[in-house]
Amino acid sequence: MERLKELLAVECSFKPSDKLLDDFLKPAELVELRKGEILIMSGRLEPNIYIVKDGVIRYSYMDGIKEVTYVFALPGSIIIAMHSFYAHLPAFYQVEACCKSAVFKIPQSHYEHLVATSHEFAQWALRYAQGQLFFLEKKDSVVNGNAKERYLSLIKKRPEIIQKVPLKYIASYLGITQPYLSYLKKQLQNK
Incomplete structure (x- = not known):
């Protein structure tokens, strides 16, 4: 768990305290995935949050003709089906393991509770989200x-x-x- 906390801290310009990350990870449930196993099915509601512990996770979607790989998530990455999490709609992306992988599952309610009750967590969550937007833009430059x-x-x-x-x-x-x-x-x- 210590390595995961280090990776979560590196993903963001705001450095969270160990206590904050311990609180965030407290209800985490380990989910092990086989190569090709789907974590989030496109078209289904999935509001939980996942954190990649090991392996490589792939986001994909259908462009009408073919399947397109949008992005990969590596250890320390947070996976959220934003359509489900934010708007309570079915997930747009399908999310699956590219190799044997493991993720931690955290309930949306726990995340929202921490945002509402911890200023430090809310700051970290905002900076993490901003960092993800930066990395998506950076992907296009890389x-x-x-x-x-x-x-x-x-x-x-x-x-x-x-x-x-x-x-x-x-x-x-x-x-x-x-x-x-x-x-x-x-x-x-x-x-």
């Missing part, structure tokens, strides 16, 4: 350029994704086909 540049950037900046995630999901994330990603991978190995 995963840009031509396909080869995007792949090289991912190798350099997020090697754990390259190591643990199936090629088809990485290709979807990069916006290229799996055969083209295999070609790029082979081309780089031959250099």
Whole structure:
């Protein structure tokens, strides 16, 4: 649990106290996932909060024609189906494990109680949310350029994704086909 608290503290510019993180994690229930197991099903209500303990978790959606990988969550990341959490609507994204993974489940009611009763927690939650918005924008600056540049950037900046995630999901994330990603991978190995 100490490593998870360290990762949660690093994800945000506001450094929470150990007591705050202990209070936040107090009701946490461990959920273990097999590779490919769905944590949050698109179209279903899921207002709970999850924190990635181990593994890699993938957000995806259907664009009408194909499945698109939107983002990956690594240890220390908080997963929230915002449609469900905020608006009490069915989840938009499907969230699943890319490899054997573990997450902690925290009830929405506990999170909301801490926001209402702890100024420190409310500050941390706001800064964490702002940080997530920053990282989504940063993703667009990291995963840009031509396909080869995007792949090289991912190798350099997020090697754990390259190591643990199936090629088809990485290709979807990069916006290229799996055969083209295999070609790029082979081309780089031959250099």
